[in-house]
Amino acid sequence: DADVTQTPRNRITKTGKRIMLECSQTKGHDRMYWYRQDPGLGLRLIYYSFDVKDINKGEISDGYSVSRQAQAKFSLSLESAIPNQTALYFCATSGDTDTQYFGPGTRLTVL
Amino acid sequence: EDQVTQSPEALRLQEGESSSLNCSYTVSGLRGLFWYRQDPGKGPEFLFTLYSAGEEKEKERLKATLTKKESFLHITAPKPEDSATYLCAVRAPNSGYALNFGKGTSLLVTP
Numbered sequence: 418d419a420d421v422t423q424t425p426r427n428r429i430t431k432t433g434k435r436i437m438l439e440c441s442q443t444k445g446h447d448r449m450y451w452y453r454q455d456p457g458l459g460l461r462l463i464y465y466s467f468d469v470k471d472i473n474k475g476e477i478s479d480g481y482s483v484s485r486q487a488q489a490k491f492s493l494s495l496e497s498a499i500p501n502q503t504a505l506y507f508c509a510t511s512g513d514t515d516t517q518y519f520g521p522g523t524r525l526t527v528l
Numbered sequence: 529e530d531q532v533t534q535s536p537e538a539l540r541l542q543e544g545e546s547s548s549l550n551c552s553y554t555v556s557g558l559r560g561l562f563w564y565r566q567d568p569g570k571g572p573e574f575l576f577t578l579y580s581a582g583e584e585k586e587k588e589r590l591k592a593t594l595t596k597k598e599s600f601l602h603i604t605a606p607k608p609e610d611s612a613t614y615l616c617a618v619r620a621p622n623s624g625y626a627l628n629f630g631k632g633t634s635l636l637v638t639p
Binding site: 421448450452457458459460461462465467473475507509511514515516517518519520521522524 | 559560562564569570571572573574577615617619624625626627628629630631632
């Protein structure tokens with residue numbers, strides 16, 4: 418089984434809808450991250466969390482919110498989706514070392 | 529201002545034709561440089577971490593090196609299965625353990 422899982426893997430939604438992307442990990446890591454990837458722009462950090470009580474904004478947090486429900490779970494929400502939020506979204510985790518381990522990604526399309 | 533710049537954007541090699549990918553960075557006080565491999569539609573897969581100038585790491589046909597301003601990913605006698613996008617990232621200052629990624633180099637190895 419994968420150490421970092423993301424659900425859903427693909428999602429198509431309409432402008433203005435609320436959507437939640439979920440990330441779970443079995444690696445026992447304290448630190449979790451959300452990135453988005455767009456063609457030509459690379460991976461950009463949305464939010465990160467160093468433990469359940471610590472959540473920080475990244476480079477592009479506007480329009481997004483997160484919830485760290487437990488050590489193993491970190492969710493990303495789009496309160497009112499817009500078309501320019503169409504992208505690949507990745508969750509990542511890291512533990513005692515600096516290395517981040519990525520999930521398989523969620524492909525989100527906002528119509 | 530980009531902290532991480534990768535070149536070339538795309539590279540096409542014949543099987544067995546060795547080459548190098550470049551990652552230049554402008555972060556002062558580097559706290560780690562990371563190489564990842566990403567296959568289409570999948571999450572980045574960790575390859576190497578380098579911390580100090582002069583450090584080198586190897587894995588199969590890949591060898592990563594680090595100077596004070598750049599890192600190289602050397603690919604020796606590549607095979608078609610080495611085709612992927614290779615991402616470079618540095619630990620972002622003032623963002624704890626979060627990473628700043630370059631835009632990647634897309635490598636295609638033809639038989």
